[in-house]
Amino acid sequence: MTILVTGARGDIGGRLVSLLTEGLTEGGHRVRGSARDATTLRLPEGAETAELDLIDPHGAEHALRDVETMFLYPTRGDLGPFLRIAHGTGVRHVVLLSSPAAYDAGEYDRPIGLVHREAERAVEESGLPYTVLYPSWLASNARRDWAGQIRSLGRVGIAHPDAWVNPIHIDDVAEVAARLLTDDRHRGRMQVLTGPRSMRLRDVVTVLGDVLGRSVTVDELTVEQALEQREPWMPEPFLRGLLEVTAMAVGVPALVTNAVERITGHPAREFAEWAQSHRADFQ
Ligand SMILES: NC(=O)c1ccc[n+]([C@@H]2O[C@H](COP(=O)([O-])OP(=O)(O)OC[C@H]3O[C@@H](n4cnc5c(N)ncnc54)[C@H](OP(=O)(O)O)[C@@H]3O)[C@@H](O)[C@H]2O)c1
CATH class of the missing domain: 3.40.50.720 (NAD(P)-binding Rossmann-like Domain)
Known part of the structure; x- marks a missing residue:
């Protein structure tokens, strides 16, 4: 076949x-x-x-x-x-x-x-x-959204950094x-x-910093600042929707399922494992 x-x-x-x-x-x-x-x-x-x-x-x-x-x-x-x-x-x-x-x-x-x-x-x-x-939340979002800032500034601007996600x-x-x-x-x-655990966006950055061997500061952005810094490939209505959903995830741990383990036979991989194999993108 x-x-x-x-x-x-x-x-x-x-x-x-x-x-x-x-x-x-x-x-x-x-x-x-x-x-x-x-x-x-x-x-x-x-x-x-x-x-x-x-x-x-x-x-x-x-x-x-x-x-x-x-x-x-x-x-x-x-x-x-x-x-x-x-x-x-x-x-x-x-x-x-x-x-x-x-x-x-x-x-x-x-x-x-x-x-x-x-x-x-x-x-x-x-x-x-x-x-x-x-x-x-795809682990690769970390590269898409933050790699440029981490490479050039060593810090990252995030609206609603206390929103919970479950990186896969x-x-x-x-x-x-x-x-x-x-x-x-x-x-x-x-x-x-889903990935194996629910984390706040700022915790995801902490894990990235640990893997990179340096601390990465999170600057909390207002929604307007996040919209001003929008990348050209991201349509504004898409980003607005994403930011609203992110706001709703503040203080709400993200769902964890066992589907990856049921289907593949092994536990879902940690975000740190993804970060480790993509270190070069952030350096
Ligand atoms: N970001 C998240 O947290 C999240 C969460 C859940 C689901 N998702 C889904 O995951 C997707 C991202 O996956 P990814 O990172 O693997 O995507 P990606 O790396 O951006 O790749 C997208 C692929 O879509 C293909 N494509 C686009 N338009 C096409 C067309 N008209 N005909 C044929 N192929 C076309 C592109 O092929 P070409 O080589 O032809 O350009 C490219 O290979 C999102 O778009 C979303 O649907 C994302």
Whole structure:
């Protein structure tokens, strides 16, 4: 069988291709990773590459050839046409990456929640069997949001630093996806994936500092300051929604589930482990 990993250049997608080709799961499958521009996509030996735009799926049959299971990113736009092609070519199971924003009371009707609900609706309407993954706060958010400031200033500005999150290691999300793509035992439901513990954002920074061997100061920002410092790739309505949800998480420990352990057979990895292997990004 062939497994298609869309977004194979992405953080989760890239790790997933590696795990599948490293033989983490039972062998006997081929792995294909796709990107919108496959000419610059570098995958581990043994994986095939394919060009695929999920929102403009001309020629998607090529990427879907012999595919039985696939990992799908919740791309903004209409996934319906691509999923209709996937249904026609014989895909038997879809593992969709989603976000708790799709059901969280503070986010489900906000831009981030709507994007993820739209992706879920498209998969549901396609008639393809599917499993939805709801990972908690991705450990890689620390790099996305703080690495530049820590590198250049040694400190980090955060609105609502006393909000609680549950950082999940990217490898755990990828490993769960790999299991679901190759083994039908945990399929067909929503899987709420979290790291092993709830932490305040300022505690996450403390762990980062410990790993880096220096203290990293947290400067508490007002919402207006956080909006002023918005990165260009982050649309303002998205950031506003995120900040409101973060405010709601102040003083409220984040959910901890045992889904990673149930599916992979080992406890969820600590944030410190992610920080250790990404130290260079902060130095
Ligand atoms: N941040 C959080 O705390 C959090 C929590 C829960 C869930 N999530 C979900 O996780 C996602 C982030 O995962 P990540 O870090 O692995 O993402 P990432 O590294 O940013 O990768 C995103 C991938 O999406 C692909 N993509 C975008 N538009 C596409 C299109 N039209 N057609 C095909 N592929 C397309 C990109 O492929 P190309 O190579 O073609 O550009 C890229 O590989 C978020 O967007 C959210 O949905 C995040």
